[in-house]
Amino acid sequence: VAIFEKSHLNSGASGRCGGGIRQQWSTEDNIDLMKESARQFARFPQEVGFNNWFRQGGYLFLLYSDDQLAQFEKIVALQNSCGVPTRILSVAEIRRLVPELNTDGVVAGTYHKGDGSFFPFAVVWGYAEAIRRMGGRIHTFTEVVGFETILDRITAVETNRGKFECDIVVNACGVDSPKLAEFVGEKLPNEPEKHEIIATQPLRIFLKTAVIPMDTSLFVTQMLRGEVVSCVGLPKRQEPNIKGSLEFLKYISGILCRLFPRLSGVSILRHWAGYYDITPDTNPILGPLGKWSNFYQLSGFMGHGFMMAPAVGRRYAEWILFGKHGDWVDRFRHDRFEKGKLDTESMIIG
Numbered sequence: 001v002a003i004f005e006k007s008h009l010n011s012g013a014s015g016r017c018g019g020g021i022r023q024q025w026s027t028e029d030n031i032d033l034m035k036e037s038a039r040q041f042a043r044f045p046q047e048v049g050f051n052n053w054f055r056q057g058g059y060l061f062l063l064y065s066d067d068q069l070a071q072f073e074k075i076v077a078l079q080n081s082c083g084v085p086t087r088i089l090s091v092a093e094i095r096r097l098v099p100e101l102n103t104d105g106v107v108a109g110t111y112h113k114g115d116g117s118f119f120p121f122a123v124v125w126g127y128a129e130a131i132r133r134m135g136g137r138i139h140t141f142t143e144v145v146g147f148e149t150i151l152d153r154i155t156a157v158e159t160n161r162g163k164f165e166c167d168i169v170v171n172a173c174g175v176d177s178p179k180l181a182e183f184v185g186e187k188l189p190n191e192p193e194k195h196e197i198i199a200t201q202p203l204r205i206f207l208k209t210a211v212i213p214m215d216t217s218l219f220v221t222q223m224l225r226g227e228v229v230s231c232v233g234l235p236k237r238q239e240p241n242i243k244g245s246l247e248f249l250k251y252i253s254g255i256l257c258r259l260f261p262r263l264s265g266v267s268i269l270r271h272w273a274g275y276y277d278i279t280p281d282t283n284p285i286l287g288p289l290g291k292w293s294n295f296y297q298l299s300g301f302m303g304h305g306f307m308m309a310p311a312v313g314r315r316y317a318e319w320i321l322f323g324k325h326g327d328w329v330d331r332f333r334h335d336r337f338e339k340g341k342l343d344t345e346s347m348i349i350g
C-alpha cells in the first residue's frame with residue numbers, strides 16, 4: 001500500500017476536526033457505523049499502540065420545542081432498536097448532568113453516555129505508524145497530478161515526484177476528490193463548505209459531556225487537556241479562503257456565553273477553519289467510479305467522517321481485498337444519485 005499526501009499528514013479536514021464521535025444518528029447505516037467505530041476507538045491504544053485520548057463522556061442534545069422533542073423521540077426509538085441505549089432526559093436530569101449549563105427554553109434532551117471525543121492528530125499518527133510497521137509507504141509532500149490508463153484500468157499514478165504503477169487506486173482526497181476524478185473523466189457532485197472552530201485556554205474540567213443545543217446546532221465539549229472546543233455552522237460558507245473570520249468569533253462567543261455564562265472572559269487560544277466535503281444527500285461516496293474497474297472513491301464525509309473512519313476503513317479494506325461487503329455499501333455508491341435512491345441523514349450539526 002502506498003499513500004500519497006500532497007502536504008503533511010493532518011493538513012486536510014482530519015487535522016481540523018472537533019474530535020467528536022457519537023452514535024446518536026437518524027439512519028441505521030450511520031448508527032451501525034458509529035457503533036463499530038466507537039468500539040475501535042476504545043481498542044485503539046491496544047491494537048494500534050498509540051494513545052488516541054479517547055474519552056466516553058456522552059453527547060447531550062438539547063431540544064427547544066415540543067415538535068423537536070416529537071422528532072427526537074422517533075430517532076431515539078430507532079437508536080434503541082439498533083442497540084444504542086440513548087435516553088430522553090428531563091430538564092431536571094439535564095441540570096444534574098451538566099450543572100453549569102443554562103437550560104432556559106430547553107424542554108428536554110437526549111443523551112447517550114457511550115458517545116465521546118478523541119484527539120484527531122494522534123489517531124492519524126497512530127494509523128500512519130501502523131501502516132509503516134506493516135510495510136506500507138507514506139509519501140508526504142507528494143501530489144497526485146494524473147493517472148495512466150489502458151482501456152478500463154488505471155495502470156499508474158503520476159505524482160510531482162514520479163510515477164508509481166498500481167493495481168488499485170482509492171481516491172480519498174476529501175474536498176479535492178472531484179479534481180482527481182476529473183483526471184479520469186468522471187464527475188463527482190461534492191462541494192466544499194467552510195466551517196470554523198475554536199479552542200479556549202485550558203480550564204479545570206467542568207464539562208464531561210459534549211453538548212449540542214438544537215436551536216443553533218452548535219457543538220461544544222471539553223477535551224481531556226482542559227480546552228473547550230466548539231464549532232457552529234454559519235450560512236453561505238462556500239468561500240474559497242480557509243481563514244477564520246471575526247463574524248464567526250462574534251457569533252460563537254455569543255452562543256457559548258449564553259449556554260455557559262462561566263465562559264465569559266475566557267481566552268480563545270486557537271481559531272481555525274476547514275472544509276466539510278458535502279454530498280447532495282449528506283452521505284459519503286464509496287466504491288468503484290464510472291467505467292473504471294480499479295478506481296475506487298472514498299470521500300464525501302461531511303462533518304462526521306472522522307468518527308466513521310475506523311469502521312469504514314476496515315469494511316472498505318475487506319471489500320477491496322476479498323470482494324466482501326454488506327448492503328450498506330449499495331446505499332453509498334456513486335450511482336445512487338442517478339437512481340434517485342437517497343436516504344438523507346437529518347442529524348448533521350456544527
Ligand SMILES: Cc1cc2nc3c(=O)[nH]c(=O)nc-3n(C[C@H](O)[C@H](O)[C@H](O)COP(=O)(O)OP(=O)(O)OC[C@H]3O[C@@H](n4cnc5c(N)ncnc54)[C@H](O)[C@@H]3O)c2cc1C
Binds near residue numbers: 011177196276299302
Ligand atoms: C471544523 C470541522 C470540524 C469537524 N468536526 C468533526 C468531528 O467532531 N467528528 C468527525 O467525525 N468529523 C468532523 N469533521 C469532519 C472530518 O474532519 C472529515 O469528515 C474527515 O476528516 C474527512 O477525511 P478525509 O480523509 O476524507 O479528508 P481529509 O482529511 O481532508 O484528507 C484528504 C487529504 O488529501 C490530500 N490531497 C488532496 N489532493 C491531493 C492530491 N492531488 N494529491 C495528494 N494528496 C491530496 C489533502 O492534502 C488532504 O490531506 C469536521 C470537519 C471540520 C472542517
